[in-house]
Amino acid sequence: MIAFIFLGALALVGAVITVAARNAVHAALGLVGTLLSVAGLFASLNAAFLAATQVIVYAGAIMVLFLFVIMLLNANQPISGRDPVPFVRELAGIGGVLLAGAFAVL
Numbered sequence: 507m508i509a510f511i512f513l514g515a516l517a518l519v520g521a522v523i524t525v526a527a528r529n530a531v532h533a534a535l536g537l538v539g540t541l542l543s544v545a546g547l548f549a550s551l552n553a554a555f556l557a558a559t560q561v562i563v564y565a566g567a568i569m570v571l572f573l574f575v576i577m578l579l580n581a582n583q584p585i586s587g588r589d590p591v592p593f594v595r596e597l598a599g600i601g602g603v604l605l606a607g608a609f610a611v612l
Contacts, residue, residue, distance in 0.1 A: 510550045517543035530576045534569060541565040 520543055523536030545560035 510547065513543050513546040513550065517547065531573070534572050534576060537572075538565055538569050541569070 517540050520536050520538075520540030524533050524540060527533040527536055541560060541564045545557045545565065548554075548557035548560060
């Protein structure tokens with residue numbers, strides 16, 4: 507039970523790193539941590555096949571492909587400058603509040 511809670515918290519931390527990282531390589535490595543934590547969650551639930559598939563397919567092959575594309579496109583530069591889409595953060599906040607309200611009503 508303690509391992510499950512620890513791996514769940516680790517998956518959440520990796521997800522936050524994936525979303526909040528300004529560098530694409532750091533975001534991809536946060537996603538690797540999240541995928542490995544999910545594999546650990548599967549293993550703690552006695553789903554060995556799903557855990558092995560998670561590690562081999564997603565944390566292995568897919569993340570190698572992501573990192574290859576990031577390096578090929580030279581997308582590992584931090585994002586700077588002004589936003590190309592104006593008011594996107596405000597619209598995302600309003601959409602999040604509306605979505606939370608819809609879930610609360612349901």
